[in-house]
Amino acid sequence: MKFTHITLACALALSGTLAGAQTTGKLKVGLMLPATGTFASLGTAIENGFRLHIAEQGGKLAGREIEFFKVDDESDPSKAVDNATKLVSRDKVDVLVGTVHSGVAMAMAKVAKDTGTMLIVPNAGADAVTGAMCAPHIFRSSFSNWQPGYAMGEVMAKRGHKNVVTITWKYAAGDESVRGFKEAFEKSGGKVVKELALPFPNVEFQALLTEIAAAKPDAVYTFFAGGGAVKFVKDYAGAGLKIKIPLYGAGFLTDGTLEAQGADADGLFTTLHYADSLNTPRDQAFRLAYAKAYKLQPDVYAVQGYDAAQMLSVGLAAVKGDISKKTEFAAALRKAKIDSPRGPFTISASHNPVQDIYLRQVGAKENKSTGIASKALADPGRGCRM
Template structure:
């Protein structure tokens, strides 16, 4: 080979290498804003683990993009929501936000995402307004609206002959909205809620309210608590002897991820949710096995929601071939996809919320076991959404 030809060949190879380098996409920056301390810490960890498990199953990339994670502890504190989300949007300049658990914090995240046109995937918080008046093309949810499991349990309670019910929850958005859903479902079956009881989040001093329930003697009680609050409420309800005379119902969060700590107090409790631990499908069985092998723990609904948040992101990115500049393509694809979830296949409504089966489950041992489909393909009404 002549010196001239050798130089030409080397130059061509260098040019090709430079072109390949130029075409290589930078890592996708994913901002995880979740609770890593406090009442909801275990929920935040399960969501993160579920999200990362799906990415790991794809070889660590989505649509050819490496994933770079940035994390902020939201402390389940709405007053810090705006400052915390801006750490991810403005300081870290993330491409995608994933969060959170607490509905009050999620409302602050959704407001910031709208203002900055940042893609937001919500893997838990069910605040109705996010897929209602605050709905936006760049916001989708992989979980539920607060209305959905509440409405489903109201339907079940009506079918079980409940005419007079009381509700009890923390006095914040998630509590108020799930109670509203339950009331709507119960009234459809001819029943009514005679009294709503509330206490400040994250207060767990239930005794005075349990005394009031005992005095009122309703046909049933509908309770919304999660995490450590759910553990204490269920144990206190049983310790007061109320579980022997007044059935306790709730959305699945009352017993999800809490059964071991609740012990015998939770056994037999009926809840409604979009997931049951023992759904005997190839998809769920494979997911639970993979999760257990990876994290040495059993998956729960929070892990499923994190896993499906990654699936939604993957569907959007695949349609855009990993090009984040094609925002309209990404958001449209996320709404058109049918997610092959461990919970069962679900679609996304125009407002950005899952349209999904709601299951009636019973607490048995360490599992929330499937009993029946409470409501098939339940869609959130998305009241106030205008897009």
């Protein structure tokens, strides 16, 4: 009996120590982002933005120092489950942050669901992450693929285009962006006459550009990002199509790519939840701080990384640093208004941002806002059951 009492006392003491560690020890953050390949620069911007917010908080969130564990996901879905599992099982991270590629994000969401690990997605717009794969501990700080596509469908219909060709990579992000575009465009009476796609990350566009020229649509809607977006815009202009058939896209076409695209991007219209010329005090302060810290101008990816850290901060503050209290963490975020450089946004019931989508036009190597394409646009969260 004496042994039982001693064991119970030790267990209680150990329990108290572990509880204290949950709220006062280092918070382990697993950054699973691309460091090589087509999306490498996007991964860097996301990490920069995430670290900037933490630096602004004195290196701590809810009183807890942050310890980072990093893995290059290589934008390779076949390696995603193993990479995410290593962060969770080997490194014992408290929260996963990633990624850019939608296929990789879907694998991360599966691991997060299976292990109960907190996940914040700072870019990948895979609709299912906040749709059928939704969970109380999975959040997104960026967008769903449906959102910018749907907004541009409304814009192009209002601009009088009737017959449109779409072109993208054949993967989740491209497919879902086009579906969002079609939903809004066809609802307004437009018609998608041809859907073109090529495997990710293939950038041999010439054959498809020849098909576009032969189809003679009123306009083209596209989804590309990173290095692929640079080459597509240059090839589109080089084929003589830019002056004949207006090109529109989800904002990733021209975000973080304008320096490399040069004059070939001038005049292009895109839709996205951020723009270079918002000129709000909040955005100006962010841009100044980012430029000072990294000697670079921020883009949408930096904003999404920054807001991922803001969301983590809001949730942690509500649970006094105890990230194991996932229900309370989620409840706090659903009630919050995130003070983002993009403009304030809220979190939907499926944990996706409810946000303004801007219509932007490229000029002087900036994605300048020409107004709001869709106000407080909420992803429908189809299939989400929480």
